Amino acid sequence: MKKDKAHLVAFIGVMFALIFVLFMLEGALSIVAGVSTCVLSLPVAIALSVYDDWKSSFIGGTLLGVSSCLFCLFFGWIAEANPLVSILPRTILGVAAYWTYFGLSRLFKRAKHRYWREVFPASIAAVIGTLTNTVLYILAISLFVNKEIMGVGTTLIQIAAGIYFPIELVASFILVPIYVSVMQKVSGRFVVKKKQPQQEAFQVNNDNLS
Numbered sequence: 001m002k003k004d005k006a007h008l009v010a011f012i013g014v015m016f017a018l019i020f021v022l023f024m025l026e027g028a029l030s031i032v033a034g035v036s037t038c039v040l041s042l043p044v045a046i047a048l049s050v051y052d053d054w055k056s057s058f059i060g061g062t063l064l065g066v067s068s069c070l071f072c073l074f075f076g077w078i079a080e081a082n083p084l085v086s087i088l089p090r091t092i093l094g095v096a097a098y099w100t101y102f103g104l105s106r107l108f109k110r111a112k113h114r115y116w117r118e119v120f121p122a123s124i125a126a127v128i129g130t131l132t133n134t135v136l137y138i139l140a141i142s143l144f145v146n147k148e149i150m151g152v153g154t155t156l157i158q159i160a161a162g163i164y165f166p167i168e169l170v171a172s173f174i175l176v177p178i179y180v181s182v183m184q185k186v187s188g189r190f191v192v193k194k195k196q197p198q199q200e201a202f203q204v205n206n207d208n209l210s
Helices: 005-029 041-050 059-074 088-107 114-144 155-191 197-209
Strands: none
Touching (some): 005 041, 005 059, 041 088, 041 155, 088 114
Protein backbone atom coordinates (compact mmCIF):
# COMPACT_ATOMS: atom_id res chain seq x y z
CA MET A 1 0.00 0.00 0.00
CA LYS A 2 1.16 3.52 -0.73
CA LYS A 3 -0.04 7.03 -0.10
CA ASP A 4 -1.92 8.90 -2.77
CA LYS A 5 -0.11 12.25 -2.72
CA ALA A 6 -2.98 14.15 -4.32
CA HIS A 7 -5.43 12.93 -1.69
CA LEU A 8 -2.88 13.58 1.07
CA VAL A 9 -2.44 17.19 -0.05
CA ALA A 10 -6.22 17.60 -0.27
CA PHE A 11 -6.61 16.10 3.21
CA ILE A 12 -4.03 18.48 4.69
CA GLY A 13 -5.72 21.38 2.90
CA VAL A 14 -9.07 20.48 4.43
CA MET A 15 -7.46 20.19 7.87
CA PHE A 16 -5.82 23.61 7.46
CA ALA A 17 -9.17 25.15 6.52
CA LEU A 18 -10.77 23.51 9.55
CA ILE A 19 -8.04 24.64 11.94
CA PHE A 20 -8.12 28.17 10.52
CA VAL A 21 -11.91 28.47 10.85
CA LEU A 22 -11.84 27.09 14.39
CA PHE A 23 -9.02 29.44 15.38
CA MET A 24 -10.85 32.44 13.92
CA LEU A 25 -13.98 31.43 15.81
CA GLU A 26 -12.05 31.08 19.06
CA GLY A 27 -10.34 34.42 18.47
CA ALA A 28 -13.62 36.16 17.77
CA LEU A 29 -15.16 34.79 20.96
CA SER A 30 -12.24 35.81 23.17
CA ILE A 31 -11.04 38.98 21.43
CA VAL A 32 -12.15 41.07 24.40
CA ALA A 33 -9.55 39.31 26.58
CA GLY A 34 -6.84 39.96 24.01
CA VAL A 35 -5.79 36.31 23.55
CA SER A 36 -7.41 33.36 21.79
CA THR A 37 -8.26 30.08 23.51
CA CYS A 38 -7.37 27.07 21.37
CA VAL A 39 -9.93 24.69 22.87
CA LEU A 40 -11.11 23.53 19.44
CA SER A 41 -8.23 24.13 17.05
CA LEU A 42 -5.43 22.85 19.32
CA PRO A 43 -6.86 19.30 19.66
CA VAL A 44 -7.25 19.08 15.88
CA ALA A 45 -3.66 20.24 15.38
CA ILE A 46 -2.29 17.72 17.90
CA ALA A 47 -4.31 14.88 16.39
CA LEU A 48 -3.08 15.81 12.91
CA SER A 49 0.49 15.69 14.23
CA VAL A 50 0.27 12.20 15.76
CA TYR A 51 -2.18 10.22 13.62
CA ASP A 52 0.43 9.24 11.00
CA ASP A 53 4.23 8.80 10.87
CA TRP A 54 6.97 11.13 12.14
CA LYS A 55 7.29 12.85 8.77
CA SER A 56 3.89 14.45 9.34
CA SER A 57 4.48 15.31 12.99
CA PHE A 58 5.20 18.98 12.30
CA ILE A 59 2.17 19.58 10.06
CA GLY A 60 -0.62 20.03 12.61
CA GLY A 61 1.27 22.44 14.84
CA THR A 62 2.58 24.39 11.87
CA LEU A 63 -0.92 24.83 10.46
CA LEU A 64 -2.10 26.04 13.86
CA GLY A 65 0.81 28.49 13.98
CA VAL A 66 0.07 29.84 10.51
CA SER A 67 -3.58 30.29 11.50
CA SER A 68 -2.46 32.17 14.60
CA CYS A 69 -0.14 34.37 12.55
CA LEU A 70 -2.88 35.22 10.03
CA PHE A 71 -5.34 35.94 12.82
CA CYS A 72 -2.93 38.36 14.48
CA LEU A 73 -2.28 40.11 11.16
CA PHE A 74 -6.01 40.45 10.45
CA PHE A 75 -6.66 42.05 13.83
CA GLY A 76 -3.55 44.20 13.89
CA TRP A 77 -1.66 42.35 16.62
CA ILE A 78 1.64 42.83 14.84
CA ALA A 79 3.86 41.82 17.75
CA GLU A 80 2.16 38.44 18.14
CA ALA A 81 2.19 37.90 14.37
CA ASN A 82 5.97 37.43 14.63
CA PRO A 83 6.57 33.85 13.33
CA LEU A 84 8.93 33.23 16.26
CA VAL A 85 5.92 33.75 18.55
CA SER A 86 2.96 32.48 16.53
CA ILE A 87 4.44 29.64 14.44
CA LEU A 88 7.64 28.23 15.95
CA PRO A 89 6.18 27.10 19.33
CA ARG A 90 3.27 25.39 17.55
CA THR A 91 5.58 23.53 15.17
CA ILE A 92 7.51 22.04 18.07
CA LEU A 93 4.33 21.01 19.93
CA GLY A 94 3.44 18.63 17.12
CA VAL A 95 6.81 16.90 17.23
CA ALA A 96 6.70 16.58 21.04
CA ALA A 97 3.20 15.15 20.90
CA TYR A 98 4.09 12.67 18.16
CA TRP A 99 7.06 11.10 19.92
CA THR A 100 5.06 10.84 23.14
CA TYR A 101 2.29 9.06 21.25
CA PHE A 102 4.79 6.84 19.43
CA GLY A 103 6.61 5.81 22.60
CA LEU A 104 3.47 5.04 24.60
CA SER A 105 1.91 3.15 21.67
CA ARG A 106 4.97 0.92 21.49
CA LEU A 107 4.98 0.48 25.27
CA PHE A 108 1.32 -0.56 25.47
CA LYS A 109 0.96 -2.28 22.07
CA ARG A 110 0.35 -5.68 23.72
CA ALA A 111 -2.17 -4.41 26.24
CA LYS A 112 -5.48 -6.27 26.05
CA HIS A 113 -7.70 -3.27 26.63
CA ARG A 114 -8.15 -0.82 23.73
CA TYR A 115 -7.95 2.13 26.12
CA TRP A 116 -4.30 1.45 26.93
CA ARG A 117 -3.32 0.67 23.31
CA GLU A 118 -5.01 3.63 21.63
CA VAL A 119 -6.78 6.12 23.88
CA PHE A 120 -4.21 6.53 26.67
CA PRO A 121 -1.22 7.26 24.34
CA ALA A 122 -3.26 9.87 22.46
CA SER A 123 -4.49 11.52 25.66
CA ILE A 124 -0.99 11.80 27.16
CA ALA A 125 0.36 13.07 23.83
CA ALA A 126 -2.36 15.72 24.00
CA VAL A 127 -1.18 16.74 27.47
CA ILE A 128 2.46 16.98 26.33
CA GLY A 129 1.49 18.88 23.19
CA THR A 130 -0.64 21.36 25.12
CA LEU A 131 2.05 21.86 27.76
CA THR A 132 4.71 22.37 25.08
CA ASN A 133 2.51 24.91 23.31
CA THR A 134 1.87 26.95 26.46
CA VAL A 135 5.44 26.88 27.78
CA LEU A 136 7.04 27.76 24.44
CA TYR A 137 4.42 30.41 23.67
CA ILE A 138 5.03 32.14 27.01
CA LEU A 139 8.79 31.86 26.48
CA ALA A 140 8.48 33.33 22.98
CA ILE A 141 6.34 36.20 24.29
CA SER A 142 8.95 36.91 26.95
CA LEU A 143 11.84 36.86 24.48
CA PHE A 144 10.47 38.42 21.33
CA VAL A 145 7.63 40.77 22.32
CA ASN A 146 7.97 44.18 23.93
CA LYS A 147 5.14 43.99 26.44
CA GLU A 148 5.16 47.72 27.12
CA ILE A 149 4.46 48.41 23.43
CA MET A 150 1.60 45.90 23.54
CA GLY A 151 0.23 47.70 26.56
CA VAL A 152 -0.59 44.52 28.47
CA GLY A 153 2.43 44.04 30.72
CA THR A 154 2.36 40.56 32.24
CA THR A 155 -1.41 40.20 31.84
CA LEU A 156 -1.13 38.22 28.61
CA ILE A 157 1.17 35.65 30.17
CA GLN A 158 -0.97 35.37 33.30
CA ILE A 159 -4.12 34.75 31.26
CA ALA A 160 -2.40 32.17 29.06
CA ALA A 161 -0.91 30.24 31.99
CA GLY A 162 -3.63 30.61 34.61
CA ILE A 163 -6.89 30.50 32.64
CA TYR A 164 -6.53 29.12 29.14
CA PHE A 165 -3.95 26.41 29.77
CA PRO A 166 -6.17 24.29 32.08
CA ILE A 167 -9.12 24.64 29.68
CA GLU A 168 -7.01 23.67 26.67
CA LEU A 169 -5.48 20.78 28.62
CA VAL A 170 -8.85 19.23 29.47
CA ALA A 171 -10.23 19.80 25.97
CA SER A 172 -7.20 18.21 24.30
CA PHE A 173 -7.12 15.26 26.74
CA ILE A 174 -10.71 14.41 25.84
CA LEU A 175 -10.86 15.30 22.14
CA VAL A 176 -7.48 14.23 20.73
CA PRO A 177 -8.09 10.44 21.04
CA ILE A 178 -11.39 10.87 19.21
CA TYR A 179 -9.82 12.97 16.45
CA VAL A 180 -6.87 10.58 16.03
CA SER A 181 -9.23 7.64 15.53
CA VAL A 182 -11.27 9.55 12.95
CA MET A 183 -8.21 10.79 11.05
CA GLN A 184 -6.69 7.31 10.90
CA LYS A 185 -9.90 5.93 9.43
CA VAL A 186 -10.26 8.76 6.93
CA SER A 187 -6.60 8.51 5.94
CA GLY A 188 -6.83 4.75 5.52
CA ARG A 189 -9.87 5.08 3.31
CA PHE A 190 -9.05 8.10 1.14
CA VAL A 191 -5.31 8.83 1.41
CA VAL A 192 -3.72 5.38 1.37
CA LYS A 193 -4.09 3.61 -1.95
CA LYS A 194 -4.21 -0.17 -1.99
CA LYS A 195 -2.18 -2.06 -4.55
CA GLN A 196 -4.06 -3.54 -7.46
CA PRO A 197 -4.52 -7.35 -7.31
CA GLN A 198 -2.14 -7.76 -10.26
CA GLN A 199 0.49 -5.71 -8.46
CA GLU A 200 0.05 -7.74 -5.28
CA ALA A 201 0.40 -11.03 -7.20
CA PHE A 202 3.48 -9.71 -8.99
CA GLN A 203 5.00 -8.68 -5.67
CA VAL A 204 4.29 -12.12 -4.15
CA ASN A 205 5.91 -13.87 -7.13
CA ASN A 206 8.97 -11.67 -6.87
CA ASP A 207 9.21 -12.40 -3.16
CA ASN A 208 8.99 -16.14 -3.82
CA LEU A 209 11.66 -15.98 -6.52
CA SER A 210 13.99 -14.07 -4.25
